[in-house]
Amino acid sequence: MASRKVLLLFAFTLLLSSSAVVSRTVSSEFTTSVLNVSFVLQQALDILSIEPLEQEFVSLSAINSSSSSSFSLPLLSRDTIFKTQMKDYVALLNSRLARDSARVNSLRSKLSLALNQILPEDLSTPVVSGLSQGSGEYFSRIGVGTPPKQYYMTIDTGSDVNWIQCQPCSFSRCYQQSDPIYNPKLSSSYRSLGCNTQQCAALDRAGCSGTTCQYQVSYGDGSYTVGDFVTETLSFGNSGTVPNVAIGCGHNNQGLFAGAAGLIGLGGGKISLTRQVKAKSFSYCLVDRDSADSGSLEFNSAFPSDSVLAPLLKNPKLDTFYYVGLIGFSVGGKPVQIPPSVFALGSSGNGGVIVDCGTAISRLPTQAYVALRDSFRKYAGNLKSTSGFALFDTCYDFSGLSTVSVPTVSFLFSGGKSLNLPAKNYLVPVDSMGTFCFAFAPTRSSLSIIGNVQQQRTRVSYDLVNNRVGFAPSKC
Template sequence: MILHIYIYVSVKPEQNGSTVYVPLVHRHGPCAPAPSLSTDTRSFADIFRRSRARPSYIVRGKKVSVPAHLGTSVMSLEYVVRVSFGTPAVPQVVVIDTGSDVSWLQCKPCSSGQCFPQKDPLYDPSHSSTYSAVPCASDVCKKLAADAYGSGCTSGKQCGFAISYADGTSTVGAYSQDKLTLAPGAIVQNFYFGCGHGKHAVRGLFDGVLGLGRLRESLGARYGGVFSYCLPSVSSKPGFLALGAGKNPSGFVFTPMGTVPGQPTFSTVTLAGINVGGKKLDLRPSAFSGGMIVDSGTVITGLQSTAYRALRSAFRKAMEAYRLLPNGDLDTCYNLTGYKNVVVPKIALTFTGGATINLDVPNGILVNGCLAFAESGPDGSAGVLGNVNQRAFEVLFDTSTSKFGFRAKAC
């Protein structure tokens, strides 16, 4: 993860030929189910700080699409889907995360001091007839360790897993396999995931994470490294997570997919230019040389220093009619209370190869009255394309051909 996005499934999946489409919602959005624990209210500052800390075998058969939602119901600005684990199938609300590989749930046994509150009861693997722990001496466990997710042996003979994120979040437990039900008739047998028996500093009421990174442990790898999603705006209808392929390629603009040296989980795009209010910023290609990780789990886009400062200056000039509001986390926020019509300047991002995306106005540009961009680091370092900027686009990941696709107004 870099920053998180969560997807929640609450509507009936639609099937179109061989493809099943499941809704995607923001986990704090109006379409997401109400949380069972309502006492944990998180401020935007809390959510942003957690999000900003983040940057630091193939399934043969039907293509699957799952509804995705903004995760307000589980106290997050990430996106969530509802899928089911085990036999009988037990629904779980999980974050979709292109910035991590290993999927995980909180599982029983787990004491209140070891696991954090979540929306649903902890997953109990002892109630599933298809569950099994991965043996410590297995090839699967050795591969997990080779990809830096292993944690030795638990309970003597079980394969252990451990995941730590840059924001201090961590989970440890038994690496396991069970049946994963994505939608009616869309089942992944022997799906590998972490059954967490200890979780630290995880804020939010989600039940786990669905990893969509590039490594072999991810759900995306099970579908050949080809998937797409559309992240809806807070007030919009549900989006979707489509595994196996995107929709018809018509309407997409494409750009080459890169990687981050030494960090094989991530996929990147490279910016070639930025327009604010119809005017192209005067930036040299070197300002974008570090590339940008495309991360569904990061909220705010992180731009390298020169590019960010140019964007901020142009945006502030276009928003001179509105009063800047001091904010300890983001530096370009506005008090928009009392305004009937707020005119937000358009922002367009152009990637190598000429692909240009016009960000959704205002929900793809502002979050809680703040510009959804921040300075990520010096020129030459990797930036992050966060989930706010991705809203309303179908974003296609195709690692088989090393390209990204963007289709506007997809949800």
Template sequence: MGGSFFCVFNGARLFLSLHMVMICFMHKGYTYGVEGKIASHTVSVSSLLPSPSCSPSTSKASSRKSTLEVIHKHGPCSPLVQDHNPLNHTEVLLQDESRVKWIQSQSSNRGDGLKASAMVSLPAKSGFTIGTGNYVVTIGLGMPKKDLTLVFDTGSGLTWTQCEPCIGSCYTQSEPIFNPSQSSSYANISCASTSCSQLGGSGCSGSTCLYSITYGDQSFSMGFFATEKLTITPTEVIDNFEFGCGQDNSGLFGRAAGLVGLSDNSISFVEQTAAKYGKYFSYCLPSTTSYTGHLTFGKDGGAPSSVSFTPLSKVPQSTQFYGISILGITLGGNRLSIPSMAFSSGGAIIDSGTVITRLPPTAYSALRTAFRNAMANYTMAPALSILDTCYDFSKESTIKVPLITFSFAGGVDADLGPKGIFFIASASQVCLAFAPNRADSNLGIYGNTQQKTFEVVYDVAGGKLGFGSNGCS
């Protein structure tokens, strides 16, 4: 976050003109106002665009004990080879919209999207998408261990993967589908167990517990609820981890083998590993698809000392999402005039799987107007799906971008870098990465674009969320 900046002229006390003050505060690609507050970034357009080659991060977190590498599933570092095709940005945003509708429906309907049911054959719905974000990690499952690449998601509780035999249908994934009959550590969970009852119903096949998870766009996974050995790193192994062994799965999951659920509920990874990791995890999402980040469990190795914590808040009518309190937005050093009720009426969550931050329309309108005014010297480009403020930077070598700062409860300010401000389709279509909800009363979502390069720390046991700058490339 912010630091202090000083100009000293031979130790003398000088009376500086406004012009001299501005020169004093022109430093390191930033423009500062007379009070020393950053007003804008000056960045090269080429630095905003991803590279075609993979540049693994040299993150400090790599030395921590329980750390997984985080990779953008469509980038050059991705093990999901078929996902290296150029991104269809419109499709990404449509998937994102589906996810937002699902999250907001869960919040308003008191559901968690998970229910147990009898095993039934459902028609394949290959045209539907789960929209669960862009970032994957690779973990080991079973004995002997089989590596699986899974989407990680702070908005979902159940961890699941596709399993043989596919009784209904299985979508195409990069790695071989997990076969529980080849693992000596696999066991089904009894229908009479407490774990089964926590799924929200009593779906059974004989005495064996079944699960069925359906997302708002009708993507689904269903199969046996089971336990298995989960390998995080060679020295970090979790026995009897409860997961969904999906034998009927449908949706465009991007060739990932399934999902790691990191939400705050009774069956999530966070709750199941509470004794080991203290309900504490952090991640850093890379600045572009060409870099890697990390997902770290527990406090081992410590989070960066620069982390500032805001209280986690309760989300109305839901227990699984991580609520945060947004108090205001500053653009170019000026606090936007947004009534506090605009943020408080619907509340907000932070979500690893939502790409574009959703703001109350009152707040979005103020941000868009101020941003367009600050960027008035640049050529606008056509809207991209839900994004209505886009620019053509194809003829620019450098651009000046106003700093956007989010203020959270507890006195925490998060200064967004340029890659946390824009959704970039190409140099000729660079869009402001925010969208409005339908009403101020809708749940707001702080998305993953705005989380890039921050060390985002979830101290679930302590009831707080931290932001640390420069967590990864």
């Protein structure tokens, strides 16, 4: 009997402790956010007619590969760089969602290959995605070579290998891009990498052509890039340069990259740009995808003082992805009943929550999504609901409204911190008439993804030394 009393006392103490944690992360009062319907719809109309921007990008300071100086470069959403050919916003959104599904499949494929230690099949017989809209949601203007030639490059936190389309490259072996294809013969800083170099050994998929290192990257949507692995000088504006960056010179590239000249990998692997410049931290702020404004990508800059901090976790099986210690959600300041184990990163590398700049719509395991969605529906009962759209099953009719008050949605992180999302970061337009949908989606995978819609207008900072992620709203 005495031991039973001790167990009951321990359970009661644990319950009180858990309640205290919840009370520190969520408000005791019901909370709402204001969605500026008119402003968001005007952006949706404007993006259809916007002319591509001509940008001269200037970095904040010069760096070299062994320094820890800070530098920055602007980021632009793809539809401000490559003029959309879509006739209306519905068509534009459908093309975005198609790219997004391909992106999610690519990330899951990469993780599955790592967990099962399977290498991609040889790409001598190309498998090309049928989508032609182009991949990548945020781009920057980066100089490649000496003297530098400027190219639009996709930034990607879910990839490690930097690469660019490279001559010689026939029409059948390269996709269409807006800039001229990079010609290594015109650069004095171009150097081939040998098969025995550290950079070559760091590739997941490497080969040799004589003594020259060959790289090969395939993506889960059927896209791929193959070519020589080399070093080049990258330039950021008129002053900042990074010599001897390992980069793929792609002679055979197909799939979802139309428009961009190549990709800058910001993942956690050994050959990503972040690792090659020995960055102690990096951060980005992504503007709304319908905005003509620019955000920024920064290296070694200080965290904003008002950042909401969360643990940065590491997957023992894959060092590319950035995992964050998410434990749940609140809606209207009230915690959603989701077991924290749903978001846990397992010792085998399964599960967990990654922060990804290339995925648009956040994906949650079905159990977590249903709980979050049902909670939002419950507290949004006064809003006029309408039929679903594409992957969205919770939509509302805000036509005729200038603004609307909606329940606040918040991320809850381990360590007792919460991040309130702006209303436009979880209610997105699906047409130009006033239909908005709840911007989360379910997945049968155990991997959760925080997408760029939820990250809009938020400075997301990665402290690579102290293993922290910071979120600071309105820091573009």
